[in-house]
Amino acid sequence: MNLFVRYLTPFLFTLCLFLNVSHSEDSIIIAESSFTAEEKKYLEEEEFVSISDPLEPINRVFFVFNDKMYFWILRPVSKAYSFVFPEPLRIGFGNVIENIKMPVRAINSLLQLKLDGFVKEIGRFIINSTMGIGGFGDPAKEVFGWAPSKEDLGQTFGRYGIGPGFYIVWPILGPSNIRDTIGKAGDSLLNPISYLDGEEILATGTFEAVNKTSLRGIEYETLKKSSLDPYISLRDSYVQTRQAQIKE
Amino acid sequence: MRRFWFLALFWVFVITNISIAAQPMERVKELTDAAIKILTDEKLKDPSKKEQRKQLLKDEINKVFDWEEFSKRSLAQHWPKLTPEQKKEFIELYQKLLESIYSDRLDEYSGEKIRYEGEEISGNNAIVKAIVTGYKGADVPLIYRLINKNNKWYVYDVVIEGVSLVNNYRSQFNSIMTKSGFNGLIKAMKEKIEGKGGELK
Numbered sequence: 001m002n003l004f005v006r007y008l009t010p011f012l013f014t015l016c017l018f019l020n021v022s023h024s025e026d027s028i029i030i031a032e033s034s035f036t037a038e039e040k041k042y043l044e045e046e047e048f049v050s051i052s053d054p055l056e057p058i059n060r061v062f063f064v065f066n067d068k069m070y071f072w073i074l075r076p077v078s079k080a081y082s083f084v085f086p087e088p089l090r091i092g093f094g095n096v097i098e099n100i101k102m103p104v105r106a107i108n109s110l111l112q113l114k115l116d117g118f119v120k121e122i123g124r125f126i127i128n129s130t131m132g133i134g135g136f137g138d139p140a141k142e143v144f145g146w147a148p149s150k151e152d153l154g155q156t157f158g159r160y161g162i163g164p165g166f167y168i169v170w171p172i173l174g175p176s177n178i179r180d181t182i183g184k185a186g187d188s189l190l191n192p193i194s195y196l197d198g199e200e201i202l203a204t205g206t207f208e209a210v211n212k213t214s215l216r217g218i219e220y221e222t223l224k225k226s227s228l229d230p231y232i233s234l235r236d237s238y239v240q241t242r243q244a245q246i247k248e
Numbered sequence: 249m250r251r252f253w254f255l256a257l258f259w260v261f262v263i264t265n266i267s268i269a270a271q272p273m274e275r276v277k278e279l280t281d282a283a284i285k286i287l288t289d290e291k292l293k294d295p296s297k298k299e300q301r302k303q304l305l306k307d308e309i310n311k312v313f314d315w316e317e318f319s320k321r322s323l324a325q326h327w328p329k330l331t332p333e334q335k336k337e338f339i340e341l342y343q344k345l346l347e348s349i350y351s352d353r354l355d356e357y358s359g360e361k362i363r364y365e366g367e368e369i370s371g372n373n374a375i376v377k378a379i380v381t382g383y384k385g386a387d388v389p390l391i392y393r394l395i396n397k398n399n400k401w402y403v404y405d406v407v408i409e410g411v412s413l414v415n416n417y418r419s420q421f422n423s424i425m426t427k428s429g430f431n432g433l434i435k436a437m438k439e440k441i442e443g444k445g446g447e448l449k
Binding site: 050087091094095138147215216218222225226227228229232233235236237240241243244245 | 345349356387409410415
């Protein structure tokens with residue numbers, strides 16, 4: 001992971017500079033003239049968010065690759081896994097991993113000057129690691145009503161006005177953009193898991209993916225079932241989700 | 249006599265109150281309550297009743313969702329260019345598609361609780377905020393967007409975890425319309441409804 005940070009980050013930064021990242025979060029232009037006054041009012045409060053996707057042909061290839069990985073490997077493995085471990089256990093395992101990643105959320109809350117989120121994250125970690133037995137349970141939320149803050153470096157960059165750059169589909173890792181890729185690399189420095197050795201990181205990552213799929217994989221399947229062009233649908237979902245998270 | 253006027257006034261008060269349109273949040277609640285009633289009905293739990301249950305869900309959705317609004321907003325700049333016949337055809341297909349998707353999503357229901365956070369009304373538009381708590385150990389924020397038509401509120405968009413259904417379809421429709429025109433879009437929608445294009449492999 002450190003190798004990844006050391007070499008990929010400068011490379012992506014340079015790429016960003018070349019591609020003038022901050023200008024590419026453009027909106028879809030509406031052909032205003034073709035609207036009647038009555039129809040115009042339907043669009044007033046709508047937001048048209050789009051992202052540039054110059055790598056679309058390559059991204060589509062990786063999208064198909066990831067899709068196959070999902071349906072051929074991840075899904076069957078997670079089905080077998082859910083058969084052995086009942087849902088409450090799987091939710092608990094997911095909580096343990098999220099609890100370990102506390103520094104990512106805490107520091108990014110701090111960087112965004114969300115002191116409330118920072119304090120709650122620290123409090124959550126203390127309560128859930130002890131009362132919640134190593135983060136398995138979430139008494140911090142259930143008893144004290146402290147929800148996780150879900151902040152990351154990509155959002156912190158976005159908060160300070162850095163645009164997403166263009167859309168990227170990474171093999172295995174899935175949808176991202178330039179900004180969030182750099183954010184992920186930075187976050188890995190704050191993630192205690194990335195200080196394990198290579199094999200352990202791989203094992204944890206695999207387990208996390210299987211566990212997550214067993215709980216929320218159905219959402220990807222619903223997206224695929226309900227879309228006319230799953231590639232566009234996933235891209236748009238990613239863009240909308242990240243925008244909503246940054247606005248929060 | 250005073251008693252009569254008192255009573256008359258009382259009834260006028262009651263009747264005017266009844267005729268005032270249900271507020272946006274109540275409309276959304278009506279839908280979710282009706283859906284949860286169907287989904288938790290023991291008589292409909294049998295796998296052989298799946299189609300019947302889905303139909304009942306669709307009927308409830310149809311009472312509250314405004315398909316024309318969905319269509320206008322999802323086609324955006326392409327909408328005014330369509331002929332009335334094309335608009336009608338599109339609305340019908342889009343309704344079929346969304347009905348089945350939304351009833352599928354409701355069908356995933358497994359006892360989650362819905363907490364209503366509030367409503368905001370601005371003229372003829374409104375949003376209702378809710379949170380589905382305890383979905384796989386997480387909380388899922390929901391936003392319903394509504395429009396007032398003839399003193400009744402109708403849903404025209406659902407935003408799940410920050411992702412607006414209308415915006416998501418708009419980007420897909422826009423991409424297909426640009427590449428293969430209205431006929432291409434209709435073809436793709438028909439295939440989707442019949443369960444051909446893009447299904448699970």
